[in-house]
Amino acid sequence: MGKTSDEDERIFFPEGPIKSLAQTNSADKSVEKPHYLGHRDRLRQRFAAASDALPDYELLELLLFRLIPRADTKPLAKALLARFGTLAEVLGAPVARLEEVRGIGPTVALELKIVAATAQRAARSEIKGREVLSSWTQVLGYCRSVMAFEEREQFRILFLDKKNALIADEVQQVGTVDHTPVYPS
Numbered sequence: 219m220g221k222t223s224d225e226d227e228r229i230f231f232p233e234g235p236i237k238s239l240a241q242t243n244s245a246d247k248s249v250e251k252p253h254y255l256g257h258r259d260r261l262r263q264r265f266a267a268a269s270d271a272l273p274d275y276e277l278l279e280l281l282l283f284r285l286i287p288r289a290d291t292k293p294l295a296k297a298l299l300a301r302f303g304t305l306a307e308v309l310g311a312p313v314a315r316l317e318e319v320r321g322i323g324p325t326v327a328l329e330l331k332i333v334a335a336t337a338q339r340a341a342r343s344e345i346k347g348r349e350v351l352s353s354w355t356q357v358l359g360y361c362r363s364v365m366a367f368e369e370r371e372q373f374r375i376l377f378l379d380k381k382n383a384l385i386a387d388e389v390q391q392v393g394t395v396d397h398t399p400v401y402p403s
Contacts, residue, residue, distance in 0.1 A: 257290075258283055274305040281333060285326045294321045309334035310367025338363060352382045360384070371398040 265272055265280060275295045282291035297319055302308045309330060316327040341363040351357050365372055373391040378384060391398050
């Protein structure tokens with residue numbers, strides 16, 4: 219029988235024989251430690267020092283640390299970015315497409331979608347009640363944050379008050395991959 223997807227996620231990128239290193243004689247200095255030993259701590263320290271300075275694959279790698287413990291997540295982070303292009307597209311990808319990447323099972327795919335939903339909610343709450351839709355660029359930025367990675371086009375109505383603060387955002391129609399029909403009454 220094959221492995222379950224959870225087992226596949228947990229052992230896809232093993233970090234190596236850490237037990238054998240812990241069991242080695244500390245007096246034997248000739249044994250060279252693997253390069254990845256302490257990588258997670260070093261990456262966390264770099265994030266704490268300058269989070270904006272990290273490239274997308276390292277930020278994704280930090281996220282994957284929590285989802286896939288005791289594994290080297292750098293190759294997986296790079297594979298996800300190679301497949302989808304950007305960090306936003308990785309988080310916006312449908313669960314089924316995420317699972318097509320070797321090492322991503324249903325659990326990790328769902329967790330990535332939770333992170334995406336959280337980021338989307340944060341972006342929306344930051345915008346609601348503020349005068350942020352006073353320019354075309356701000357309207358496009360808002361629309362990109364709420365629907366850029368939807369699988370189907372949407373016709374939305376944004377309700378603004380007289381100060382251009384967003385009151386409500388309603389999806390009126392969901393169409394197909396490349397168009398949404400709208401029928402005025």
